[in-house]
Amino acid sequence: MKLILHYLKRYKKLFIVNVISVFGFALVELGIPTIIADMLDVGVGNADTNYLIRMGIILGIISIIGVSMTILLGYCCAKISTAITRDIRNDIFTHAQTFTAYEFNQFGISSMITRTNNDAFQIQMFVNVLLRTALMTPIMFIASFVMTARASLPLSGIIAITIPLIILGVTIVAKISKPISENQQSKLDGLNRISRENLSGIRVIRAFDNDAYEQKRFDHTNEEFAGYSKRLFKVMMMTSPIFFLLMNVAGLCIYYVASILIQNGNLTLGQLVAFNDYLFHAMFSIMLFCTVFMMYPRAAVSAGRIKEVLDTKPLIRNTGKTTENKKEGTICFDHVTFVYPDGEEPVLKDVNFTAKKGETIAFIGSTGSGKSTLVNLIPRFYDVSEGAILLDGIDIREYDIFELRSRLGVIPQKAFLFHGTIADNIRFGKPDATMEEVEHAAKVAQAYDFIMEKDHGFEEEITESATNISGGQKQRLSIARALVRKPDVYVFDDSFSALDFKTDAILRKELKKETKDAIVMVVAQRISSIMDADQIIVLNEGNVVGKGTHKELLKNCDIYREIALSQLSEEELSHE
Numbered sequence: 001m002k003l004i005l006h007y008l009k010r011y012k013k014l015f016i017v018n019v020i021s022v023f024g025f026a027l028v029e030l031g032i033p034t035i036i037a038d039m040l041d042v043g044v045g046n047a048d049t050n051y052l053i054r055m056g057i058i059l060g061i062i063s064i065i066g067v068s069m070t071i072l073l074g075y076c077c078a079k080i081s082t083a084i085t086r087d088i089r090n091d092i093f094t095h096a097q098t099f100t101a102y103e104f105n106q107f108g109i110s111s112m113i114t115r116t117n118n119d120a121f122q123i124q125m126f127v128n129v130l131l132r133t134a135l136m137t138p139i140m141f142i143a144s145f146v147m148t149a150r151a152s153l154p155l156s157g158i159i160a161i162t163i164p165l166i167i168l169g170v171t172i173v174a175k176i177s178k179p180i181s182e183n184q185q186s187k188l189d190g191l192n193r194i195s196r197e198n199l200s201g202i203r204v205i206r207a208f209d210n211d212a213y214e215q216k217r218f219d220h221t222n223e224e225f226a227g228y229s230k231r232l233f234k235v236m237m238m239t240s241p242i243f244f245l246l247m248n249v250a251g252l253c254i255y256y257v258a259s260i261l262i263q264n265g266n267l268t269l270g271q272l273v274a275f276n277d278y279l280f281h282a283m284f285s286i287m288l289f290c291t292v293f294m295m296y297p298r299a300a301v302s303a304g305r306i307k308e309v310l311d312t313k314p315l316i317r318n319t320g321k322t323t324e325n326k327k328e329g330t331i332c333f334d335h336v337t338f339v340y341p342d343g344e345e346p347v348l349k350d351v352n353f354t355a356k357k358g359e360t361i362a363f364i365g366s367t368g369s370g371k372s373t374l375v376n377l378i379p380r381f382y383d384v385s386e387g388a389i390l391l392d393g394i395d396i397r398e399y400d401i402f403e404l405r406s407r408l409g410v411i412p413q414k415a416f417l418f419h420g421t422i423a424d425n426i427r428f429g430k431p432d433a434t435m436e437e438v439e440h441a442a443k444v445a446q447a448y449d450f451i452m453e454k455d456h457g458f459e460e461e462i463t464e465s466a467t468n469i470s471g472g473q474k475q476r477l478s479i480a481r482a483l484v485r486k487p488d489v490y491v492f493d494d495s496f497s498a499l500d501f502k503t504d505a506i507l508r509k510e511l512k513k514e515t516k517d518a519i520v521m522v523v524a525q526r527i528s529s530i531m532d533a534d535q536i537i538v539l540n541e542g543n544v545v546g547k548g549t550h551k552e553l554l555k556n557c558d559i560y561r562e563i564a565l566s567q568l569s570e571e572e573l574s575h576e
Contacts (some may be wrong), residue, residue, distance in 0.1 A: 003303045004127060007084040013130075018076035021069045028066035035059050075132040075481040085124035088306060092116050098314045100382060102341045107309065110193035115309055118188060119302035126299035129292055154257055162250040166243060173235055173536065178297035180232045185301055187225035194218050231300075269379055289504050295557045315341060316402040327488060328392045329357025331378070331426045337386035337448040338370075338377060346385070347373050349542045355535070357488075360520040361511075362530035365539035365561060371523045372413055374539070375491045378521070379405050391489075409482030411495040413523070415474035422451055425477055429485035437484055444510045445480035446503050471498035479507070483514060490515055492522045496529050504529060527564045536560070 008015060039055045041559045077211045096104075096112065104112070198205065198214055205214050331354070338348040348370045355361040363371045377384060380401060388395045396404055409429065417425050426438045433441075439456065441510055442448040450473055454460040475498050482490060496504050508529065511520070531550040538546030538553060546557030553560040 003088075003307050004084070004130075007087050008127075010087065012081060014076055014080050018080065018131055019135060020071065021076060022075040022132075022139065022535070024069035025066060025073055026136060026139045028062050028069060031278070035062070053457045066214045067423040073132065077128050080131060080385050081124045081128040084127055085120050088123060089116055092120070092309055095310055095312075098316075098318075098354040099312070100315050102305065103312055103314055108189070109192060110196055111189040112309070113196075114185065114189050114192050114303075115305050119185065119305050120187060122299055122302035123306070126295050127290075129295060133289065133292050135256065137292075141289075144241060154261065158250055158253050158257065162246055165246055169242060169246075174297050177232060177235050178226055180235070180302065181298040181301045184225065184232060184298075185305065187221060190221045191218075191225055191478065194221055244310070264278055281324040316380055316401075319398060329488065329517075329519060330390070330392055331355045331489060332390040332393075333387070333522075334375075334390060335387035336374075336377070336384050336389060338373060338382065340382070346438050347515070347542050348377075350387070351536070351544055353537055353547065354545070355519045355521065357519055358516055359534040360515075360522060361535045361537065362522040362524060362533035364524055364527070364530060364560070365540060366563075368541075368557075369539040370542045371539055372493055375493050375521055379408050379410055391524050408491060409474075409485050409487035409489070409518075410491045411478050411482050411493060413493040413495070415478040415479060415495070415498075417462050417469075417474055419462060419464055421456075421459050421461055422454070422477065425462060426458075426484055429481040431481070433484045438480075441480040441484040442477075444483055444507075444514050446507045446510070447478045447480050450476075472500070472503070473497060476503075476507075479511075487518060489519045490521065492520070492524075494523045494525060497525060501528065508532070523539075561568045 035055055036056060039059075054337075067201070092112075092115065107115075194214075194217060200216065203210060250387075318407055333351050333353050335347060336351040337346050339346045353361070353372065363374060365371055366464075376382060377389060378396070380396060383397060388397075390396070391399065391404070391407070418428065423438055424437070426441055427433050429441075430437070434460075439448065442451055442458075450469075451458060451460070460468075461470065469477070475495055479495060499507065504526070505528075522530055522533065526549075530536055533550070536546070536548065536550060536553055537544055538557055540559055546560050548551050548556070554564060
């Protein structure tokens with residue numbers, strides 16, 4: 001409820017209108033039975049036609065007001081519930097943008113999708129019903145019960161006996177349904193995860209002929225989800241017949257007692273009709289209350305899952321500081337040690353080096369040596385455990401994180417393109433880039449030729465997961481995206497791996513011209529991609545085991561020489 005109240009505060013005016021419409025509806029609905037009772041006892045009993053016409057007009061006016069209030073109530077409920085759901089989704093999305101990989105791994109992408117969509121929808125459904133009934137139920141019930149007591153005290157006693165039984169039943173149902181709802185949402189996370197893995201990895205599944213295994217895995221999770229859903233529906237469906245049974249038994253008792261009272265002259269026909277109307281409103285209010293109460297466990301589970309995301313504090317927080325410094329064009333790793341949040345051993349140990357504007361610094365080493373981890377520290381995807389990374393002499397943790405990242409052009413190891421045109425994807429690096437800037441970036445990245453071969457050129461649509469272009473083309477577009485930004489620091493995280501040697505060589509030559517006023521940092525597996533670097537850092541198990549130019553490292557670094565010999569022959573190396 002705290003989560004709902006938090007968002008409900010944003011719509012105070014609409015909520016006030018909602019309250020007014022509830023009171024208006026209640027007054028109208030409660031006034032009608034009294035008028036009908038008078039029409040029967042006075043108008044019909046005395047054959048007073050004029051009285052019946054007058055009361056009929058009043059009844060018509062009241063009915064129109066009631067319909068208007070009902071429409072207004074429905075509008076307010078729909079407006080508030082959808083707005084709250086929209087705000088929740090926006091807040092989840094915005095907060096998730098601050099997450100590091102660690103927080104995403106905690107929840108899982110599939111679970112995040114479920115929480116953003118399904119859990120938020122559960123809140124929407126609950127809020128919609130709650131706004132309709134939260135005020136209406138007590139008002140209608142109390143007023144109806146008072147009116148039934150005025151009509152006939154003995155008959156109202158039957159209602160008083162029935163209501164505690166209904167409330168007891170609802171409480172039991174709520175306790176039973178809550179753990180079932182928790183398991184249901186958890187299994188929905190699993191379904192989303194398996195579906196996502198299956199669709200993303202369909203080629204691998206088919207290549208290894210594992211369709212049957214994946215089907216079995218999906219069927220198992222789907223069966224578990226269906227099982228919990230079935231149990232939940234059974235509980236919910238059992239409640240309605242039981243409640244109606246109680247109401248029918250109460251109705252039979254009321255009619256039996258009423259017949260005796262009418263025979264004894266203690267109850268008129270008009271009073272009985274009015275009593276039945278008030279009884280309906282009282283019971284209907286209880287049923288609405290039951291609906292809300294039965295929906296609450298599922299909504300509470302969903303609210304808890306959403307709150308868990310919103311309350312999660314990311315490991316990296318933005319200081320919000322802006323720096324007023326001269327752009328000297330230096331990056332310094334000052335005794336940097338890094339341990340992953342859930343790790344025990346350092347991935348990087350006491351790393352020291354300095355890169356200057358106009359220089360290309362490269363990183364090479366075996367798989368798991370810490371190359372990608374090192375460059376991921378620069379945009380603060382993670383923060384260092386010890387030491388500091390200095391940009392222009394200032395610790396990057398003191399920068400406004402958005403200012404810091406605006407100075408970087410990061411080309412990730414796994415090229416990712418968004419749904420949209422090729423031009424849109426390049427402009428992702430600079431939204432206001434002109435077409436000339438886009439084309440220039442594409443030419444430098446060696447992407448222009450294949451782009452122009454497309455039917456629509458730069459307006460060619462990139463499909464979901466970029467299935468209509470090759471891996472090498474993805475990398476070149478990712479490089480163009482960074483180039484159009486013209487950053488102070490370029491970070492190439494194994495960004496040339498999918499390129500052929502000819503394209504790689506031409507691209508590096510063009511990049512040299514384009515990045516002469518920037519710092520270039522390159523993570524590579526290929527020796528050929530980094531031989532021209534001003535400084536090469538060799539990593540092994542997180543330690544810097546070599547530092548220097550290509551020729552220097554061939555002479556004094558055994559690990560570098562081993563890597564070079566595994567890719568190039570002695571003859572090729574001798575020419576270097």
